[in-house]
Amino acid sequence: MNKLLFGGVVVLALIVGVIYLAMVLGEGREGNLDASPMADDMREMEDDSSGSQEPVDMGEPDVTFVLTGENFKFVKDGADNPELRVKYGEVVRVEFISTQGFHDWVVDEFGAATSKVRPENGMTYVEFVADEVGTFEYYCSVGEHRANGMWGRLIVSD
Numbered sequence: 001m002n003k004l005l006f007g008g009v010v011v012l013a014l015i016v017g018v019i020y021l022a023m024v025l026g027e028g029r030e031g032n033l034d035a036s037p038m039a040d041d042m043r044e045m046e047d048d049s050s051g052s053q054e055p056v057d058m059g060e061p062d063v064t065f066v067l068t069g070e071n072f073k074f075v076k077d078g079a080d081n082p083e084l085r086v087k088y089g090e091v092v093r094v095e096f097i098s099t100q101g102f103h104d105w106v107v108d109e110f111g112a113a114t115s116k117v118r119p120e121n122g123m124t125y126v127e128f129v130a131d132e133v134g135t136f137e138y139y140c141s142v143g144e145h146r147a148n149g150m151w152g153r154l155i156v157s158d
């Protein structure tokens with residue numbers, strides 16, 4: 001009698017174990033198919049990165065701003081000291097031309113600075129990676145230009 005009971009318990013345990021495994025495996029498959037968008041996103045990101053093996057190169061900016069400088073403000077598309085908005089991690093390129101006076105374009109937090117130029121020097125530029133989220137000041141480091149209002153905001157968002 002005891003042997004029979006023991007055998008029955010072992011068989012029952014095996015059946016329960018198999019059912020449990022089947023459920024776990026089944027859930028796993030379902031999760032990958034539809035119930036787990038995060039896993040899908042991560043797979044897509046991996047696919048994207050392996051598909052385009054472009055080196056992180058400062059020559060491939062994600063966003064380019066064209067600014068001009070004058071006494072004492074930056075101008076972009078007719079706007080004075082415009083807010084520049086970028087996404088975290090983007091390679092940012094700022095092209096800068098002085099239309100009046102001697103100026104540069106600087107953001108301390110990213111170590112970004114153009115050379116100081118006069119109108120006859122034409123365009124200068126700087127590229128940097130926006131690797132910190134927050135609101136930062138860009139400004140002209142020549143003389144008292146910053147104090148005279150030659151600055152604006154660079155906003156890096158998630």
Ligand SMILES: [Cu+2]
Nearest residue numbers: 103140142145
């Ligand atoms: Cu200036």
